[in-house]
Amino acid sequence: MYQPRAFVGTDAAQLDALFVADPFVTLLTNDEAGTPFASHLPVLYHRDGDRIVVEGHWAKPNPQARHAGDALLIVHGPHAYVSPGWYPDKHEAGRVPTWNYAVAHLRGHLETFDDESSLADLVARLSRHFEARVGSDWEFDATDARQQALLRGIVGFRFVPDRSDIKLKLSQNHPLANRQAVIDALSSQAFDDTRAVAALMRSTLP
Template structure:
């Protein structure tokens, strides 16, 4: 996945499965998040918070944590491919995913937690300044902040880039008809130019070898 796609997915993600390893085994926790970019050009940090009763922040960790961020995904019907009428194939599942790794940093500091919660509230269009200050402070004392400074990512766009432009166009049209606009948009951005470049390369190789286009 291109660096700009990685940053776009980090910026647009609203939740992640935070996976941590402990002596008792792995734990997965679905959490809302915000992404704080790194001014120095790094990958930045993922910001979470949990209630104090959640053991994930208290149990010792074994190694780095993993945050699994999911983009759009969906079923691709084989009949959507233009080539399927002549050569029936099989359906597939397209998806966008990103795995972010890094050490967990626990923030049990009221000011840090307040900033993190306010940042998340603003991201979703809510002004938490409307809450009574005493009640707000009481609620903040019940949660703990978690930061995952991202040290590396593994990201993948699996979006039919290996298909012909005609097959990609058919899949996009099928998705839009089925209400899968988010996945169709991702394919427009990634698969359409990739499939076009691949088709042009294949045609060029055929021309050089004197092989007619099928």
């Protein structure tokens, strides 16, 4: 990932926040022929100090369920168009449109598992986590033969990154007046992403 120095995120809490806001990630691997393959998946994220573990599962027919080893996981943050018309110095500086966004790339090792007890534990934790996010209370029941049978249709994974790159492109390379003007403009928009970008921009102000 291209990372100009002004846009490098260095705080682990920034990565935590990206996962909390959007735990639906893109996981990239290479098949035996070296061809890239991508899946889009909900995941559980856990960080203990510097150690990160990301867990999830595929449908068993997904070719990526037969991949393991090196992998790249992309966490997608909010993003928004930025109009040059918002900048106070738009005329004298000859400003042009751009896009502000937050994203993280995690590189590391991917391992798979398909034993029933581990899959049951994973599905139970996934359902508890995401049911709580939507205010519901469905639970996986490992004693229900119908639900238990569905475990045979998935393959679980654990991903342990050894490198995490956070990019926060939030107009940090602009004068303070421009940054504040963009925050004000984005905050007035009707879209959740634009307001989220505005909030991130506000957190980077000196």
